[in-house]
Amino acid sequence: MWKFNPRALHYLNEAARQGSLRKAASRLNIDASAISRQLGQLEEEIGVPVGYRSGQGFTLTEVGEELISLYRQQKASEEATRSRIEALQELRRGHVTLAVGEGFIADLISAPLQNFMQRYPDIAITVEMAGANEAVRLIKEDMVDLALVYAPLPDPDLVSHVASSQPLELITPPGHPLTRIRPAGIHEVLDYPLALIDQQFGMGQLTRLVEQLEHIRFKPQLKTNSVAVLKNFVLSGMGLTFMPRLTVHEEILAGKITCLPAPHPVLSQAKAHIISHKGRELTVASEHLLRHLSNGMLFFNQDKS
Incomplete structure (x- = not known):
């Protein structure tokens, strides 16, 4: 042998x-x-x-x-075992690296991460900003423990611990003509200025899939790799975009943005996930953070959202 x-x-x-x-x-x-x-x-x-x-x-x-693959599984198992031994000794120390899409940040930082760090002050957290494709790469190369991703492509090397329905909805300025059309269809969207995010993100991959299925081509006035830029495009009244409702939750409550139902079945079926690498054993610290985020974040707790 x-x-x-x-x-x-x-x-x-x-x-x-x-x-x-x-x-x-x-x-x-x-x-x-x-x-x-x-x-x-x-x-x-x-x-x-x-x-x-x-x-x-x-x-x-x-x-x-x-x-x-064997080497990485062995290293992950060693780290997990070491973490559990420390937990049994009530040392409660550890380190978790998290890849996060920009759209999750407000929900993550608002309370869940703060509460976790207060409860477990000796667990260090590293947050890496990453779109869906980059987050999946980091997971598969074991560069991060967990990733919060929106609409990732199916992959047998990934484990989804939590999946929550979060449709990619139509985001408009208040009083936009499409707010008077219920429901607004995907073809009506083509008549107005539009901003889209790059295809390295789950949102961009979904809109590209809609183009292929409907044999249409969006002609965005603005393309970006930033959720904040998309949001400000709509806030300034320049036009429309597609985002999950929770990404613009505060702006909707303030009446600064209007959210219309997803104008296509593909967009309405989108989900947010917390994923890890299949075969990689999570540390105690990672398991604690996973449970905390799935219970505390609006994106993953349907009762709260």
């Missing part, structure tokens, strides 16, 4: 993450020949290549990908 050298697996993981042995060596502050030697010994042990070196960098074989 093979007993893989942990150092070789560590070097293989870094080479795959950096895309070359030279960059991995620089990252690890060692000589590239040390990495090459360890990978060579690993390949000799199992009898097949784990990766290919070329002028373009380092590419994993299927065997290499399996070894990387």
Whole structure:
């Protein structure tokens, strides 16, 4: 039975993450020949290549990908076990890294995160801003523990711990002509100035899917990678956009924005998720934060929203 050298697996993981042995060596502050030697010994042990070196960098074989998956699962399990031991010792310390889409920030910061940090002052939280595609990449590379994402593409490597219906609704200035059309359809939207978010975000992927299904093409006056820019586009009276209602919750209550029902079935079926990497065991701190956010955030607690 093979007993893989942990150092070789560590070097293989870094080479795959950096895309070359030279960059991995620089990252690890060692000589590239040390990495090459360890990978060579690993390949000799199992009898097949784990990766290919070329002028373009380092590419994993299927065997290499399996070894990387094993290594990351082992590291995650070690971290989870260490965290549980500390919890049993009532140390209550830990660290959670969270990838968050911009649209979730107001809901996250308003009370849930503050309450969690007050209750568990020794757990450190890192929040990384990321669109849906970037958040999924960070999860799959085990760079973050959890991610709050809107309408991510289906992926067998992800686990959705919480999923909440959050339609992508039509956001307009108060008194806009479409507020007098109930319900407003997707084709009526084409007649007015529109702002859209990039397709790296779940909202952008949904609007692109609507275009494909309806054989239409939105011609936005404004494209952006910022939810705040979308919101201010509507607040200034310049035109329309698509966003979940909770993203503009305060502005709706203040009468500064009007929210109309999603003008297409695809948009009405959108969901918000809290996800993690399949096979990665969550730490005690991550599990506590997951439960806290699912109970405390309006995006995931339908009773409160």
